[in-house]
Amino acid sequence: MIIDADVHISPTPEGGNSITSDELLRRMDYAGVDRALTWLQPPYKREIAAANRYVYDAMQAHPDRILGFGWVDPHLGLDRMRDELKRCVEEYGLYGVKLNGAQNNFYIDDPELSLPLAEAIAATGTVLAFHIGTDAYEATHPFRLGKIAARFPETRILMVHMGGVGFHDLSNAAIEVLQAHSNITGIGTAMRHINIQKIIRAVGADRVCFGSDAPFALMHVEGAAYQALLQDGFSESEQAAVMGGNIARVLGVGL
Secondary structure, three states: OOEEEEEEEOOOOOOOOOOOHHHHHHHHHHHOOOEEEEEEOOOOOOOOHHHHHHHHHHHHHOOOOEEEOEEOOHHHOHHHHHHHHHHHHHHOOOOEEEEOHHHHOOOOOOOOOHHHHHHHHHHHOOEEEEEEEHHHOOOOOHHHHHHHHHHOOOOOEEEEEEEEOOOOOOHHHHHHHHHHOOOEEEEEOOOOHHHHHHHHHHHOOOOEEEOOOEOOOOHHHHHHHHHHHHOOOOOHHHHHHHHHHHHHHHHOOOO
């Protein structure tokens, strides 16, 4: 089974580059992807409750295809976001909640903005995800995620982009953090494929997940690239782990 571990959907147009849940399903069929870890595409109007609800509705309509994931932005108010993440987990039954310091402009280990929400997500026993990339080099550096992983060692954490995004590269820092914290699993999106392969070789095929970052990349192209890079020295079981088994294990879903 192939699971895309990084896709975004939106109920409204977002900058001319967004897809609905129906379009996501079409792209999944075309790419041969069975299921997709799905979160909102950050709205330019900041409010996110409707977009989280849209992800939930998509999962309800297609439970065998859509693995819904929540999103919170601390700038919208910590109390409001605690309520929102609680709604995402308890009412919607989403698999976890994501924080994006690049899109929403905060340091991911900020003790007043991010950490209170990270703590609240960790307390739910679900999965905590962070955007980790060079588009906000200081705010979303892998080393900051390492501090969070040490603070919540029992929490399953997703490192989305593994230090990619943009022209710079933090893949070596991502390797160091992944090696130091077994509760982190990487998702290799928006990064050079040679660096994805390097990270898999360094930390093991059980620590990295395939993702496309659709609609910001073409799902069928990214899927083909992963399958090609994994044919270079990785066993069939390792390929299956990266292409779907790892994210299924982190989320606690059956293949």
